Every structure is written in C-alpha cells, then in structure tokens.
Amino acid sequence: MLQHPDRFSNKILSIPPNLDAPKMIPIMLDPPEHRAYRQLLRPWFESKAIEHLEPRIAEWTEGLIATIKDKGECEFVRELGSRLPISVFMEMFGFPLERFEEFRSLVVNFFDVNRSDEERGGYAMQIMGLIGEAIALRQAEPGPDVLSQLVRADFEGRKLDQGELMSIGFLMFLAGLDTVTNAMTFGMRHLAHDEALRQRMIDDPDCIPKAVEELMRRYAFVATPRYIVQDTVLEGVPLKAGECILAPTMMVGWDADLQSCPEQVTLDRPTCKHAGFGSGIHTCLGIHLARLELVTFYRIWFARIGHFHEVDTGEPAHFRPGSVMTLESLQLGWTL
Ligand code: HEM
Numbered sequence: 001m002l003q004h005p006d007r008f009s010n011k012i013l014s015i016p017p018n019l020d021a022p023k024m025i026p027i028m029l030d031p032p033e034h035r036a037y038r039q040l041l042r043p044w045f046e047s048k049a050i051e052h053l054e055p056r057i058a059e060w061t062e063g064l065i066a067t068i069k070d071k072g073e074c075e076f077v078r079e080l081g082s083r084l085p086i087s088v089f090m091e092m093f094g095f096p097l098e099r100f101e102e103f104r105s106l107v108v109n110f111f112d113v114n115r116s117d118e119e120r121g122g123y124a125m126q127i128m129g130l131i132g133e134a135i136a137l138r139q140a141e142p143g144p145d146v147l148s149q150l151v152r153a154d155f156e157g158r159k160l161d162q163g164e165l166m167s168i169g170f171l172m173f174l175a176g177l178d179t180v181t182n183a184m185t186f187g188m189r190h191l192a193h194d195e196a197l198r199q200r201m202i203d204d205p206d207c208i209p210k211a212v213e214e215l216m217r218r219y220a221f222v223a224t225p226r227y228i229v230q231d232t233v234l235e236g237v238p239l240k241a242g243e244c245i246l247a248p249t250m251m252v253g254w255d256a257d258l259q260s261c262p263e264q265v266t267l268d269r270p271t272c273k274h275a276g277f278g279s280g281i282h283t284c285l286g287i288h289l290a291r292l293e294l295v296t297f298y299r300i301w302f303a304r305i306g307h308f309h310e311v312d313t314g315e316p317a318h319f320r321p322g323s324v325m326t327l328e329s330l331q332l333g334w335t336l
Contacts, residue, residue, distance in 0.1 A: 001226050001234070001245065001247045002224075002226075002247055002249075002275070002278060002279040002280040002282070003279065003280045005030050005031055005034075005280070005281060006031075006229070007228065007229055007230055007232050008226035008227070008228060008229070008245070008247075009030050009226065009227045009228075009229045010027060010028050010029065010030055010034075010226065010227070010282060011028055011029075011030060011227055012028075012225070012227040012244060013027065013028055013224070013225045013226075013227075013323075014225060014244070015225050015244045015245075015246060015323075016244065017227065017242075017243075017244050018117075022124055022128065022167070022170055023163075023167050024167055024168075024170055024171035024174070025037050025164060025167040025168045025171060026038050026041065026168075026171075026282075026285075027171055027175070027282055031281065034281060034282075035281075036155070036156060037155075037168075038281070038285070040153060040155055041168070041285060042285065044146050044149065045285045045286060045287075045288060045289060046288065047288040047292075050288055050289050050292060051292075053088065053091070053092065053289070053292065054292060054296060056088070056091060057084070057088055057292065057293055057296045057297075058296050058299075058300060060083075060084055060087045060088070061084060061296055061297050061300040061301075062300055062304070064079070064080050064083055064084060065080070065300060065301065065304050065305065067079070068080065069304060069305060070336065072333060072334055072335070072336045073311060073331065073332060073333040073334070074331075074332055075329055075330070075331055075332075076184075076185060076188055076329075076330040076331070076332050077181065077185055077327070077328065077329050077330055078329070080184075081181045081184045081185045081188070081330075082104060082107070082108065082177075082181045083100075083104070084180070084181075084184075084293060084297060085176060085177050085178075085179075085180035085181055085293060086100060086103055086104055086107065086177055087100065088176075088180075088289070088293055089172070089173070089176045089177055090103065091145070092145060092146050092289075093134065093145055093146055093147045093169070093172065094134065094137075094138055094143050094144075094145030094146070094147050094148055095130070095134055099130075102130075103130070106123055106126055106127055106130070107173075107177045107178060109123045110123040110124060110127060110174070111178050111320070111322075111324065111326070112320070124170075127170060127173055127174075128166060128170060131166055131169035131170055131173065132162075132166060134147055134169070135147065135151065135162070135165050135166065135169065138151050139151050147165075147169065150165060150168065151165065172286075175284075175285075175286060176286050176289070176290075178324055178326070179222070179286075179290065179324060180290050180293050180294065181326075182221050182324065182325065182326050182327070183215070183216060183219070183221070183276075183290065183294055184294060184297060185326070185327045185330050186215070186219035186221060186327060187212070187215040187216075187219065187294070187298075188308075188330060188332065189310065189327060189330055190215060190218070190219065190265060191215075191308075192308055192309050192310040192330075192332060193309075193310065194265065195307070197211065197265065197267070198302070198306075198307055198308075199307075200267065201298060201302050202302045202306055202307070205299050205302065205303070207267055208295050208298050208299055208302075209291070209295050210267050210272070211267060211298065212291060212294045212295055212298065213272045213274075213291075214265055214266065214267060214269070214272050215265065216253075216274060216276040216277070217253035217262075217272050217273070217274035217276060218253065218262075218263075218265050219250075219276075220249050220250035220252075220253050220274055220275065220276030221250065221276070221324060221325040221326070222249050222250075222276065222278070222323065222324055222325075223246045223247060223248040223249060223250070223323050223325075224246070224247050224249060224278060224282075224323060225244050225245065225246050225247070225323060226244065226245055226246075226247060227242075227243075227244050228240060228241050228242065228243050228244070228245060229241060246323065249274075249275040249276055249277075249278060249279070250274075250275075250276070252273065252274055252275035252279070253272075253273065253274030253275065253276060255273075258273045259271070259272070259273055277290070305334050306334070307334060307335070308332050308333065308334040309332070309333055309334070310330065310331065310332060310333075311331040311332060311333045313331050317330075
C-alpha cells in the first residue's frame, strides 16, 4: 500500500474520510506534486543539517533530568517525554520558548481521541493561529530558524504563499511532537522491564543507536491511512474506490519471515527491518531528527540515572488508540 500511491493516495488521511481536514504539505500530496515540496524541505532534515542541534538537545535533556533526578521517580510522559520534542521543535522553527506550556497543552488536546471532532477542530484552529503568528514574525524579522528560511526559500521560481507555509508548519507541528514522545515512552516502558538491555546501554553507550532502532521496530506505533483511488484487490481482499484503509506499519517489524523471534528485543539481530518511520515516497522526513533526539535522550538518561523500574500505580496502563498510538502515562522510579 505504501509503495503504490497510484492506487493508495495520501489526499485524504482520515478514517472515515474527512474532506474538511486541514491540508498538510507534503504528506497529503501524491506524485508528481509531492516531489517538489519534498525536495524543498529535505535539505533542512538531512543528518548533516540537524547535527548542530545535538548540543541543544543534550542541554534540554540534562535540564529536564535535573528537575526529576533527586525525586527518585517521575511520571515520564508529562515530566520528560512530552517536553523534550516540543523544545526541539520550537527552537528549530523559531517559536518563543516562553510559550512552551501553551504549545504543550494544545498538542496534548489535539491528539486526545476522547475529544469530539468539533473540539479537535477548535484546537487545530488554535494551532494554525500560532503558526500564522510565527510566520508573520519571521516574515518581518527573519532569524536562523527553519521557518525563516522557508519564508525566504525559492520554490520553482517563486516564494511559498501563506497557505503553503501554514500547511507545512501545521504538519511539522503534528508530525514532530507527539511521535517522538511516544517512541520514548514505549521504549522506556520496555527498558524498565529489561535489565540486561539497560545494563548494555549503560556499559556501552555506542550500542544506543542500535537499541533505538530495535525499540522502534518492536514498538512501532503509527498506522497510516490511505485513500483508495480505484477499485483494487489486496491479498485477495477487494477494496472499493472512495474508501480509506489503514496501513499498520508495525506489521513489517513483526513479520517473522523478515526476522526471527520478532517479539523479542535484542541488539544481536544481523539486520533490524521495520517500517516504523513509514516506507515509500512519504517515509518520515524527520527520521534523522527523531533518531538524534532518541539517542541523545537515552545516552543522557543512562549516564545520569542508570537503572530504573516501572512503578505500579495500581491503575491499568492507558493506551490511546488511533493512527498514532500512545501510552498516556508511565510512572518510573529509581534508587537514589
Ligand atoms: C519517532 C518519531 C517519528 C515517527 C515514528 C514518525 C513516523 C512517520 C511515518 C510513519 C510517516 C509516514 C506517514 C505516511 O506514509 O503517511 C512520517 C512522515 C513524516 N514525518 Fe515523521 N515520524 C517521527 C518524527 C518526525 C519528526 C521529528 C518530524 C519533523 C519535525 C517528522 C516529520 C515528518 C514529515 C514531514 C512526514 C511526511 C513526509 C512526506 O510526506 O514526504 N516526523 N513520519
């Protein structure tokens, strides 16, 4: 499905199909239109281009860990997991960090599946408002951030118009915040119960990039929708044009034909195949940034805190279903 945009389109990414959903560039575009925007954005997301963010990510991680370390426990999602990616995003796009809490609450509310469509629409409008303000600010006063560069960029001999800028900004907002939080939370929950892997990450921080990939494979959490353009048959199942279908990206990493014992998390696989960052032309543009955030986070966590465990709160774990799955809270503890 992800390899055939001619049959499985990205133009509607909601189930059931919602024609009024805000347009997001480039994820809601099909070929050939998608390519030019992807080419425009790619240079800011290549590994070389984001390398310079590493010291800032490390600084924020150190700061966040310092606020919880002496307590010996934390609610990971609220106190750490959701905070780090927001700071990174805000810095990258030139948003003032003083508005951190406002940003955070909008992201949390927008992704909350318990909200009605109307409520979510309201949050989307507020997010758009913030992005619009940031664009106006950067048009008047350009800085070194990605948004300022986008405002001035040459796109096929012209500047991007307001609608295009808003639409790119909205996607970056949604794609870069919640996802990294979820990857960290699922990863930390696993690690809380896997002492051998924790020890390996403490003893040999060079294995952390491999651990990040293996945890992404085991706990891939995105199921991305596609809109069926023409009647087609998939694995014997007839699909009707005009319907939407969900591609559960986790099934690639869990495929026992691609790797043995896929339910196990191990650093000793010859290769780690997964589609947690998607596949095909829409493969995650933020993949290097996400990996950099995750690797930096684990490196500092293990250096400052070391071993930790999941605290039994007596409550069942709350998972948020949907196309981007989440573990809503995770209580962790460690020995002081
Ligand atoms: C662990 C974190 C992340 C995960 C698991 C993830 C996952 C994904 C997946 C599965 C897709 C493909 C969706 C589809 O085919 O419909 C995607 C696309 C995308 N992601 Fe990510 N993402 C992450 C972090 C980020 C970050 C940090 C950014 C940037 C700030 C970002 C920006 C994007 C963009 C712009 C696209 C659309 C690319 C296109 O249409 O060409 N993502 N992501």
